[in-house]
Amino acid sequence: MNQRRCPDCAVTMAETTVRTGNGYGLRIDGGKRDGVLGKLGLESTTKLEAVCCPECGLVRLYADGDVEHET
Secondary structure, rough: OOOOOOOOOOOOOEOOOOOOOOOOEEEEEEOOOEEEEEEOOOOOOOEEEEEEOOOOOHHHEEEEEEOOOOO
């Protein structure tokens, strides 16, 4: 994971886990290859990387490079 910095506090954000109520991790569906994930060089569905600022509590989600393809 890349080191992310809080835009408000300028400190390194900590990796965290965000899950749905049923325990599954969050994913983003970018739709077709020309959708938002395709523009990032990703395809179909991918996991989300979550980070949290230890100072202010800001949580950010980033599309993870570990891509899963729908079958």
